[in-house]
Amino acid sequence: MPWFKKDKYTTLKPAVMRDRIPEGLWTKCEKCFAPIVTRDFEENLNVCPKCGFHHKLGARERVELLIDDGTFEEMFTEVQPTDALKFVDSKDYGSRLKAAQKKSGFDEGVITGTGQLDGHPVALAVMVFEFVGGSMGAVVGERITRLIEHAADNGLPVIIVSASGGARMQEGILSLMQMAKTSGALTLLAAKKLPYFSVLTNPSTAGVMASYASLGDIILAEPEALIGFAGPRVIQQTINQILPKGFQKSDFVLEHGFLDLITERGEMKKNLSIMLFYFTGRKGDRFPEAPEEIGSEAATPVDEVVEAIEPATADEAS
Amino acid sequence: MAITAFDFEKPLVELEQRIQETEQQEPRDDVALAQLRDELEKRQREIYAQLSPWQRVLLARHADRPHSMDYVNALMTDFIEVHGDRFYADDKAVQCGFATFADMPVAVVAQQKGRDTKENLVRNWGMSHPEGYRKAMRVMRLAEKFGMPIIVFIDTPGAFPGIGAEERGQAEAIARNIRDMFTLQVPVICVVVGEGASGGALGVGVGDCVLMLENSWYCVISPEGCAAILWKDRAMAEQAAQHLKLTAPDLIELGVADDIIPEPLGGAHRNPDDTYVNVKQKLEEWLMKFVDKTGDELVAHRYAKFRAMGRYLETGKEDV
Numbered sequence: 001m002p003w004f005k006k007d008k009y010t011t012l013k014p015a016v017m018r019d020r021i022p023e024g025l026w027t028k029c030e031k032c033f034a035p036i037v038t039r040d041f042e043e044n045l046n047v048c049p050k051c052g053f054h055h056k057l058g059a060r061e062r063v064e065l066l067i068d069d070g071t072f073e074e075m076f077t078e079v080q081p082t083d084a085l086k087f088v089d090s091k092d093y094g095s096r097l098k099a100a101q102k103k104s105g106f107d108e109g110v111i112t113g114t115g116q117l118d119g120h121p122v123a124l125a126v127m128v129f130e131f132v133g134g135s136m137g138a139v140v141g142e143r144i145t146r147l148i149e150h151a152a153d154n155g156l157p158v159i160i161v162s163a164s165g166g167a168r169m170q171e172g173i174l175s176l177m178q179m180a181k182t183s184g185a186l187t188l189l190a191a192k193k194l195p196y197f198s199v200l201t202n203p204s205t206a207g208v209m210a211s212y213a214s215l216g217d218i219i220l221a222e223p224e225a226l227i228g229f230a231g232p233r234v235i236q237q238t239i240n241q242i243l244p245k246g247f248q249k250s251d252f253v254l255e256h257g258f259l260d261l262i263t264e265r266g267e268m269k270k271n272l273s274i275m276l277f278y279f280t281g282r283k284g285d286r287f288p289e290a291p292e293e294i295g296s297e298a299a300t301p302v303d304e305v306v307e308a309i310e311p312a313t314a315d316e317a318s
Numbered sequence: 319m320a321i322t323a324f325d326f327e328k329p330l331v332e333l334e335q336r337i338q339e340t341e342q343q344e345p346r347d348d349v350a351l352a353q354l355r356d357e358l359e360k361r362q363r364e365i366y367a368q369l370s371p372w373q374r375v376l377l378a379r380h381a382d383r384p385h386s387m388d389y390v391n392a393l394m395t396d397f398i399e400v401h402g403d404r405f406y407a408d409d410k411a412v413q414c415g416f417a418t419f420a421d422m423p424v425a426v427v428a429q430q431k432g433r434d435t436k437e438n439l440v441r442n443w444g445m446s447h448p449e450g451y452r453k454a455m456r457v458m459r460l461a462e463k464f465g466m467p468i469i470v471f472i473d474t475p476g477a478f479p480g481i482g483a484e485e486r487g488q489a490e491a492i493a494r495n496i497r498d499m500f501t502l503q504v505p506v507i508c509v510v511v512g513e514g515a516s517g518g519a520l521g522v523g524v525g526d527c528v529l530m531l532e533n534s535w536y537c538v539i540s541p542e543g544c545a546a547i548l549w550k551d552r553a554m555a556e557q558a559a560q561h562l563k564l565t566a567p568d569l570i571e572l573g574v575a576d577d578i579i580p581e582p583l584g585g586a587h588r589n590p591d592d593t594y595v596n597v598k599q600k601l602e603e604w605l606m607k608f609v610d611k612t613g614d615e616l617v618a619h620r621y622a623k624f625r626a627m628g629r630y631l632e633t634g635k636e637d638v
């Protein structure tokens with residue numbers, strides 16, 4: 001059964017999920033501390049119904065939120081982590097990886113694959129904050145790079161949802177080089193005039209922000225997400241000053257010109273869907289009432305359509 | 319000697335002092351002098367043959383170590399500095415311009431530390447703001463437009479973490495540079511001369527080749543930063559350095575660096591002139607590998623080079 005109805009995105013938890021959560025369980029909002037019935041909290045996509053604070057959303061739930069039911073095909077799961085440096089702090093990195101896999105239920109810091117968003121074929125990456133803070137090591141970099149290359153080869157728009165504290169320290173210089181690899185791959189996508197939407201969620205900082213997360217043709221963020229290069233604590237220690245209120249939060253970043261728009265979680269799919277139409281010239285399921293197709297994926301080669309529409313690309317913007 | 323010495327250098331400094339004293343004695347004891355010189359040579363070889371990663375980090379930060387502009391001044395002629403990102407400011411933590419090297423005009427991007435506190439206040443200890451990365455890209459695009467190779471000297475403890483840097487988009491500036499360096503249609507030669515700290519270094523570090531001085535380091539985080547996070551104690555930096563694999567030989571092994579530029583015994587600061595000779599030779603050698611390539615060949619080669627970086631397992635199964 002469909003988890004999400006096609007045209008309603010604010011109250012979305014399916015009945016089957018509702019039945020699993022026992023009555024009487026409560027969740028406390030991290031921001032306003034209001035007690036919320038857990039069932040209501042999850043129905044509202046982990047957004048506090050009182051103050052609107054966006055709590056973290058699991059990576060699988062994010063895929064389900066954005067991708068049409070039953071259309072997501074996960075790819076590049078064959079790429080698996082290894083302890084390349086034989087890194088040891090209080091634990092060896094190999095054991096840390098195993099523990100993280102067990103604890104999070106994810107094999108690494110990103111889910112990549114293809115699916116449909118309101119009928120638009122897309123390549124999607126969702127970073128897994130549950131796995132070592134969504135940190136970017138060789139597996140995250142390789143899966144995202146393969147996804148972008150796959151999208152460039154197959155004419156797919158790319159959506160990357162970031163949730164990451166930065167690079168995976170235990171992979172040393174190799175984690176840093178994932179910033180280069182992924183950013184380089186985006187030049188291939190731009191050359192094909194395929195759009196890339198970067199979606200920033202709490203937190204999106206450091207290594208990912210200094211690479212692909214900052215390079216979207218369009219950059220969307222959820223409200224109140226922490227977005228920046230250096231972490232607030234590092235900055236505070238360096239300059240020895242109290243940081244301004246709201247520093248590095250979505251509103252602040254938008255005010256300073258580095259976000260296209262802030263979008264509430266419940267509106268994210270709709271906004272992406274509309275822009276996918278604008279940027280690819282292909283209509284998804286959202287515009288069935290439109291009188292005339294500008295181009296349909298089956299009938300018109302992507303290149304021709306794109307040529308006719310001439311969307312802005314990263315290259316042209318720079 | 320006036321130069322500062324680390325603990326592991328102290329025996330050498332003592333020997334050097336004794337040699338100086340013996341030289342000045344009347345009459346001079348040539349036998350003793352020869353013995354002392356042999357001893358110095360022997361001890362230097364012992365000490366520098368087994369430098370720990372942490373000792374290399376210390377050498378890379380040595381107060382008397384040649385900085386980027388020292389190489390520009392020693393290796394190149396007629397350097398003309400250009401300023402500003404044409405948008406906000408002139409970031410003095412990176413110096414950019416044009417010079418003659420190997421009989422051709424080249425563009426220079428030089429991350430520059432100061433020699434003392436006063437200079438460092440100007441240079442911000444080699445830590446750029448966004449406008450530094452934007453200035454560098456402006457100059458690199460000029461180089462591309464007029465067909466000049468680009469030589470990048472990397473030496474930074476990191477991009478500056480501050481309020482203004484965040485307000486003006488530090489992350490965006492670095493990300494854009496990383497991406498756009500992949501598209502440059504001219505040769506880009508990067509050489510890490512001191513510290514290559516994280517995104518601050520990579521923001522000017524996407525080159526056709528990455529060369530490293532023997533006692534430079536390049537990593538995703540400084541040993542102190544890593545120690546503070548993983549050991550909750552900055553004092554564990556030595557331990558962190560041991561594990562991070564951040565030395566030049568490590569980066570060759572990991573497929574990130576292409577060549578090591580040897581330093582004179584004792585490190586670059588003990589003999590800058592010989593260091594300049596070595597850097598000049600390697601820079602010319604690597605530049606010549608790329609000057610005759612077409613723009614498209616360079617771009618394809620650069621992408622393939624960075625595309626291959628990273629180690630992971632590749633399993634046969636489709637589902638995990």
Ligand SMILES: [Zn+2]
Pocket residue numbers: 029030031032033034048049050051052053
């Ligand atoms: Zn609340």
